Amino acid sequence: MEGTSVEAVRKTVRTYIIVFVSLMVLTLITVAVSVLHLSIGMAIAVALFIALIKGTLVAGYFMHLMSEKKLIYSTLILTVIFFMALMFLPISHALDNLTR
C-alpha cells in the first residue's frame, strides 16, 4: 500500500467501516445459528463457512490482500497448500478408520 494517495486512503476508510459492520453481523449470525441445534455435520459446515467469510474479509481488507504484490501471494499459496495437508492428515486418518 506504499505510495497510496491521501484521497485513496480516505476511500478505504469507508470500506473498513463496512467490513467492520459485516464482521459484527456475521458474529451474531454464528452465535444465533449455534442455538438452533442443527445436526453436528450441518453445524460444523455453517460455522466454518461463516468463519471463512469473516477470515476472508479480515485478510482481504484489513491485511490488504485484495491488492498485494505477487511475492506475497506466492508465499501464501504455498502456506495454504501445507496448511491443507495438515488438516487433511487427521481427516484422512478418521475416514480410514470409518471405512475399515
Place this chain on the structure above:
Amino acid sequence: MEIPYTATARPDTGLYNGKLGIWLFLASEVMLFGALFSSYILLRVGAPVWPHGSELLNVPLATINTVVLISSSVTMVMSWASLMMKDFSKYRMYMGFTILLSFVFLVIKYFEYTSKFSHDIFPSTSTFYAIYFTMTGLHGLHVIGGIVVNAYLWGPGNKMWKSDPQRFTNRVEIAGLYWHFVDLVWIFLFPVLYLL
C-alpha cells in the same frame, strides 16, 4: 550498517523488506496454529464422546471478546490509515484504543480462566479442556506480544514519526498485519471451541 529498504520498496520484490518479513513470519504462524487445529481434529474424531463447547464454556463472554477483538482490528487499521493521512494525533487515539481493547480481551479471558480454575477445572481435567487451554493460551500469549509491540509504537517508538515518517508508517502497518492475524485466529477459535 544501514538496513536497506525499510521505507521504500525493493525494486525486485516491489515490497519494503519488513513487509515480506512479517508475511514469512505469519506463514510460519499459520503452520503453528495449523498444527494445533490439526491436533484438535485428531483428538475430536478419535474421542468416543466430545462435549459441546457451549455446555462447558461461557459463550456470552467469548462473544463479547470476539466483538472486542474485531473492534481492535478496526482501530488498528484506522491508526495506520491516520498516519497515511498525516494525522498523528488520530493515530495516537486509534492506537490507544487498540491497546485498550487488547487489555479488555485479556481481562475477560482472565475471568473465564479463573472461573474454570475455581471449579477445579484445569488442562488435565479432560482432553477437551487440554486443547481448549492450549489453543486459547497460545492465542493469549500472541495478544500479549501484540500489546508490547503496539504499546512501543504508541509510546517511545513514535519518535520515528518525526525523523522518518514513511518508515514509521510501515512499522505500524507491519504491527497491524500481525494484529489482524491474531484476530483471524480468534475468528476460527471461537466457533471451533465454543460453538461446536
